[in-house]
Amino acid sequence: AQSVAQPEDQVNVAEGNPLTVKCTYSVSGNPYLFWYVQYPNRGLQFLLKYITGDNLVKGSYGFEAEFNKSQTSFHLKKPSALVSDSALYFCAVREAANDYKLSFGAGTTVTVRA
Amino acid sequence: NAGVTQTPKFQVLKTGQSMTLQCAQDMNHEYMSWYRQDPGMGLRLIHYSVGAGITDQGEVPNGYNVSRSTTEDFPLRLLSAAPSQTSVYFCASSLAGAINEQFFGPGTRLTVL
Numbered sequence: 001a002q003s004v005a006q007p008e009d010q011v012n013v014a015e016g017n018p019l020t021v022k023c024t025y026s027v028s029g030n031p032y033l034f035w036y037v038q039y040p041n042r043g044l045q046f047l048l049k050y051i052t053g054d055n056l057v058k059g060s061y062g063f064e065a066e067f068n069k070s071q072t073s074f075h076l077k078k079p080s081a082l083v084s085d086s087a088l089y090f091c092a093v094r095e096a097a098n099d100y101k102l103s104f105g106a107g108t109t110v111t112v113r114a
Numbered sequence: 115n116a117g118v119t120q121t122p123k124f125q126v127l128k129t130g131q132s133m134t135l136q137c138a139q140d141m142n143h144e145y146m147s148w149y150r151q152d153p154g155m156g157l158r159l160i161h162y163s164v165g166a167g168i169t170d171q172g173e174v175p176n177g178y179n180v181s182r183s184t185t186e187d188f189p190l191r192l193l194s195a196a197p198s199q200t201s202v203y204f205c206a207s208s209l210a211g212a213i214n215e216q217f218f219g220p221g222t223r224l225t226v227l
Contacts, residue, residue: 004156009154032212032213034215036218041221042220042221043118043204043218043219043220043221044157044204044206044216044218045218046215046216046217049213049215051213090156090157094212096212100145100147100162100164100212101159101162101172101173102147102159102216104149104156104157104158105156106154106155106156107154107156
């Protein structure tokens with residue numbers, strides 16, 4: 001069975017500092033990994049994904065994520081956080097052979113203080 | 115394009131009542147799905163469809179029915195509402211294929227008294 005863990009319920013950083021949101025996954029085959037962001041009272045928005053190839057993936061709003069197969073991780077990063085990055089972030093995994101079912105982590109609330 | 119739309123935005127039901135949550139997309143996506151979001155639990159898949167006429171159960175299907183008569187629409191029916199179904203419900207759609215990201219609707223906040 002596939003699963004995702006986001007070990008931190010909350011991440012607090014100062015504006016301008018680096019932001020990291022952690023994600024580890026478990027699948028029996030090759031993973032397809034996704035990050036989504038949810039702003040208050042809104043639906044989820046897609047940020048980036050890892051399918052294959054380069055382990056460093058760049059996405060929307062200056063975010064990037066690094067796929068690490070040996071550590072089964074897919075941490076989301078931003079070099080310089082903005083107050084507007086404050087939101088709920090979800091990591092999700094889909095086993096390549098599974099084709100459709102997407103498993104989400106519990107989410108990490110990011111607060112960026114001015 | 116309107117993307118993925120959901121109605122209503124808010125709904126209050128009494129235990130035992132039934133209702134249908136509507137979902138529509140105008141992107142000609144083959145895949146559609148319904149999730150519920152509960153605090154600290156992320157999103158859990160209720161039902162999904164890989165095309166018109168084809169539906170399947172997700173992680174938490176009990177108490178919910180779906181149908182997919184057209185590519186555009188994917189309604190979720192609560193047969194007999196229970197307080198445990200109080201949640202925020204999201205509909206999502208995507209192109210066919212595991213590599214494709216999902217597009218989410220704005221959600222329906224449901225309270226069952």
